[in-house]
Amino acid sequence: MSEIPHTLSDYEEALKNTKSSVLTMGSIASENLANAIKGLLERNEDLCNDAIAEDEEVNAYERSIDKEGMEILMRFNPVATDLRAVVGAMKISTNLERIADQAENIARRARKILKKNEIDEVRLIEPVFKMAAELVEDSLRSFSEGDVELALGLYDRDSKLDKLHRQVMKTFTKAMESDSENLRIYLNLIFIVRCLERVGDHAVNIGEDVVYLYEAADIRHIGPSALEADEEE
Amino acid sequence: MNDTMSATEHQDYSTAPQATTSNPPEIEHEVVIEIDDVNFSYDKKKDVLQDITLDLRKNEVTAFIGPSGCGKSTLLRCMNRMNDLIPNAGLTKGEIRILGTDIHAPEVDVIELRKHVGMVFQKYNPFPKSIYENVAYGLRIQGIKNKAILDEAVETSLISAGLWEEVKDRLDASGLGLSGGQQQRLCIARTIAVQPKIILMDEPCSALDPLSTATIEDLITKLKHDFTIAIVTHNMQQATRVSDKTAFFYLGELIEFSDTTKLFTNPSVKATEDYISGRFG
Numbered sequence: 001m002s003e004i005p006h007t008l009s010d011y012e013e014a015l016k017n018t019k020s021s022v023l024t025m026g027s028i029a030s031e032n033l034a035n036a037i038k039g040l041l042e043r044n045e046d047l048c049n050d051a052i053a054e055d056e057e058v059n060a061y062e063r064s065i066d067k068e069g070m071e072i073l074m075r076f077n078p079v080a081t082d083l084r085a086v087v088g089a090m091k092i093s094t095n096l097e098r099i100a101d102q103a104e105n106i107a108r109r110a111r112k113i114l115k116k117n118e119i120d121e122v123r124l125i126e127p128v129f130k131m132a133a134e135l136v137e138d139s140l141r142s143f144s145e146g147d148v149e150l151a152l153g154l155y156d157r158d159s160k161l162d163k164l165h166r167q168v169m170k171t172f173t174k175a176m177e178s179d180s181e182n183l184r185i186y187l188n189l190i191f192i193v194r195c196l197e198r199v200g201d202h203a204v205n206i207g208e209d210v211v212y213l214y215e216a217a218d219i220r221h222i223g224p225s226a227l228e229a230d231e232e233e
Numbered sequence: 234m235n236d237t238m239s240a241t242e243h244q245d246y247s248t249a250p251q252a253t254t255s256n257p258p259e260i261e262h263e264v265v266i267e268i269d270d271v272n273f274s275y276d277k278k279k280d281v282l283q284d285i286t287l288d289l290r291k292n293e294v295t296a297f298i299g300p301s302g303c304g305k306s307t308l309l310r311c312m313n314r315m316n317d318l319i320p321n322a323g324l325t326k327g328e329i330r331i332l333g334t335d336i337h338a339p340e341v342d343v344i345e346l347r348k349h350v351g352m353v354f355q356k357y358n359p360f361p362k363s364i365y366e367n368v369a370y371g372l373r374i375q376g377i378k379n380k381a382i383l384d385e386a387v388e389t390s391l392i393s394a395g396l397w398e399e400v401k402d403r404l405d406a407s408g409l410g411l412s413g414g415q416q417q418r419l420c421i422a423r424t425i426a427v428q429p430k431i432i433l434m435d436e437p438c439s440a441l442d443p444l445s446t447a448t449i450e451d452l453i454t455k456l457k458h459d460f461t462i463a464i465v466t467h468n469m470q471q472a473t474r475v476s477d478k479t480a481f482f483y484l485g486e487l488i489e490f491s492d493t494t495k496l497f498t499n500p501s502v503k504a505t506e507d508y509i510s511g512r513f514g
Contacts (some may be wrong), residue, residue, distance in 0.1 A: 003510040004507050004513065005512070006510065006511050006512055007511050007512065007513075008511065011511070076511075077469075077470050077499070078510065079469065079473070079497045079508065079509050079510055080497060080498060080500055080506050080509055080510050082510045083497075083498065084498070110266065193387060216498065216499035
């Protein structure tokens with residue numbers, strides 16, 4: 001959106017509301033993810049249940065943002081930055097919905113783990129979660145503040161998350177060999193760490209949508225080099 | 234003008250424009266109109282157009298957009314020297330060339346120029362004559378009397394304007410009895426009949442209902458296969474629907490000129506962005 005308000009105040013308001021809805025949806029999805037992991041680490045089933053129950057709210061936001069977006073497209077025929085803002089909001093909300101789905105998956109697996117005995121390796125999830133959660137938080141900040149540099153930086157940080165994910169997976173796989181009694185726990189932990197890795201991918205997708213929104217450059221499947229090529233042209 | 238614009242030119246209607254035929258898309262079309270560093274004044278004191286440079290290419294529709302008073306209609310009327318009719322008005326700098334010929338060169342016959350640069354106006358203006366005579370008018374002015382040639386030209390032009398099926402059984406009826414959209418298409422048929430190279434359209438749909446507007450827009454996209462078209466429009470969505478290139482004017486200056494898709498998705502100039510997204514103008 002431009003800093004100059006639109007002549008149609010309804011339009012200006014609708015654009016602002018859509019952005020605000022995406023940010024609210026993002027904070028609920030982030031909270032669900034945090035609750036799912038906290039529930040696992042603190043062995044608190046209520047928090048896991050919250051993460052599962054709150055997924056419905058995120059789903060409702062996704063539907064509502066799509067509806068708002070379609071209404072703006074239909075009523076106001078936005079162009080340029082406004083058009084990209086509407087399309088971007090709808091795409092970002094899809095990624096946030098998937099992040100919340102991952103939170104729900106984690107919470108369901110965590111509940112299964114909580115039914116078993118406590119093992120120390122669960123703690124290995126914490127740094128992976130921290131990295132994934134920071135990626136989500138910064139992808140939303142880049143959207144909120146139009147910070148393209150921050151959005152582009154998500155690529156490298158996601159690579160680090162992937163590396164950590166592989167390390168932790170290796171540790172769990174190795175532990176399964178020596179501790180066959182807790183096989184089910186390790187399998188669920190592997191599932192959870194994979195969910196967190198996917199959360200990072202969704203954050204990167206959001207970053208790509210932010211770059212498209214603010215720079216009109218489609219860097220998907222190409223990476224930041226696409227932006228540099230655009231600038232050279 | 235060059236010899237392709239001679240008054241004695243043979244009119245071969247067997248090759249008259251066919252609305253349904255189309256050329257394969259070309260990457261870079263031939264430049265038909267060159268507007269080269271043009272300034273224009275209505276009173277020889279204040280320039281209302283300043284430093285305008287842009288090329289209009291064959292088989293492309295170029296839309297001129299901008300707020301009222303920005304000079305877009307003035308520039309359109311420069312291209313067939315309609316502004317000559319206003320005392321003291323004229324270019325104060327630069328040149329407009331059509332197919333390489335300076336349209337203000339002394340040897341250029343203005344009537345001949347307008348035969349090659351047709352114009353469609355905001356308010357449809359058929360003559361108080363029959364449908365047939367409206368279309369045949371320009372040809373009769375050129376001295377064509379042969380009934381067979383006139384019949385063929387009228388039919389071909391009405392087909393190209395998408396009006397033939399609606400009026401073929403009542404060609405002797407008054408043009409004024411048609412609906413608004415039909416009258417505008419009749420005016421387009423009249424323009425096409427003299428086989429111009431260029432069609433200038435000054436807000437051709439602003440007085441029409443949505444369905445008639447859609448019909449004219451559809452017609453424009455078909456006609457571009459045979460003509461070079463420049464259209465002035467206040468309707469931004471219309472510019473996105475029908476044009477290949479868009480020029481944005483503001484206070485007599487050309488602010489941005491680029492492919493329509495580029496201009497409406499990622500304009501280079503902030504003033505363009507603010508105007509097309511409805512933040513001023």
